[in-house]
Amino acid sequence: MRVFLSVLMLVLISAFAPVGAYAAPKADLWPDWQAHDPDSMQKIDHSGWQAVLDRFVAQPEPGVTTFDYKAALDDRANGIEAVAGYVGKMVTVPVSDLNRNQQLAYWINLYNALTVKVVLDHYPVASIRDIDISPGLFSLGLFSSGPWDKKLITVEGRTLSLNDIEHRILRPIWIDPRIHYAVNCASVGCPALAPEAYDADLLDDQLDQAARDFINHPRAIHSDGDGGFVISSLYDWYREDFGERDAQLVAHLLTYAGPELTRQLDSIGRFDVSDDVYDWSLNDDRP
Structure with a gap:
């Protein structure tokens, strides 16, 4: 009975906890894949x-x-x-x-x-x-x-x-x-x-182009209209990869930001994130 209740608890948590409550997988190196040949001239087609x-x-x-x-x-x-x-x-x-x-x-x-x-x-x-x-x-x-x-x-x-x-x-x-x-x-x-x-x-x-393309699109970051920003959940899930401090994340964004986003980020005294969002709809040409 105790095992059944534990399993039931896991099912309920999984079903009703918000998606954003969970962190993405951590970077966990499998050392075998570090093998490489720095002198190799082989090119993959x-x-x-x-x-x-x-x-x-x-x-x-x-x-x-x-x-x-x-x-x-x-x-x-x-x-x-x-x-x-x-x-x-x-x-x-x-x-x-x-x-x-x-x-x-x-x-x-x-x-x-x-x-x-x-x-x-x-x-x-x-x-x-x-x-x-x-x-x-x-x-x-x-x-x-x-x-x-x-x-x-x-x-x-x-x-x-x-x-x-x-x-x-x-x-x-x-x-x-x-x-x-x-x-x-x-x-x-x-x-x-x-x-x-x-x-x-x-x-x-x-x-660099991939970074610019995403960062300068509203799904990456946009103003919430009240002095803060709505950011992609990508920056929440993998925050350690972009810099754990707000200043580090902003510096990353500014590296690839176009003029308009640069103006918005430069004009704020404090980087205030009001929400993070992510659209899981399929990237289908015929949704």
């Missing part, structure tokens, strides 16, 4: 992923992109099969033999392609969080529902989930907040799915 992006990604407004999932299912050869083919090719890459830039581009592109593949495999859905395939019936947390903890691929003999790629590899190895603007969670509130595959030779420029 991401043209298969670029062909998918060229065909199915649209940009309805600056800083926002959508993906036409239905078209990618209807045009199977160029859509879902092309995505699966690219992912299948990437999992055969000996990642530890690559240099750091090649690895970073590899993991970001693979993460984004794998996310698109998961959505296509379960489409139609209103939100990626409806794809509830993560293990652990009573697991709690922001990402306890959705696909993020499901082991989806095997690379160099190790099974990986989307969370593994982001939080065990990308974040702790590169320690670069711009990664949050590059990996896409197939949601309206998320930084946009880049219309260009990440290229090891262009990474700094591409990551």
Whole structure:
């Protein structure tokens, strides 16, 4: 009876606690993935992923992109099969033999392609969080529902989930907040799915552009009309990556802010956040 009540309590907490009450996964390095060859000249071909992006990604407004999932299912050869083919090719890459830039581009592109593949495999859905395939019936947390903890691929003999790629590899190895603007969670509130595959030779420029595109869109930060700001929940979930103090977060935002946002941030005496928001609706071209 006591066990049953404990389980029931977990279910009730999971069902009714607000999403924002939970922190996102912490960066937790898996040391094996630090292996790399700084002298490697090997280049990974991401043209298969670029062909998918060229065909199915649209940009309805600056800083926002959508993906036409239905078209990618209807045009199977160029859509879902092309995505699966690219992912299948990437999992055969000996990642530890690559240099750091090649690895970073590899993991970001693979993460984004794998996310698109998961959505296509379960489409139609209103939100990626409806794809509830993560293990652990009573697991709690922001990402306890959705696909993020499901082991989806095997690379160099190790099974990986989307969370593994982001939080065990990308974040702790590169320690670069711009990664949050590059990996896409197939949601309206998320930084946009880049219309260009990440290229090891262009990474700094591409990551800077991804940061500018998101930060200067209202879903990242906008005035609440009363002297404060409404910010993306991204900055709450991963606050340690952007700077734990308000001044550090503001400095990060100002690094990529355009003239209007710069004016707003420079004109305040104190950075007052009145709310954080996130739209989990699918980034669908045909919502």
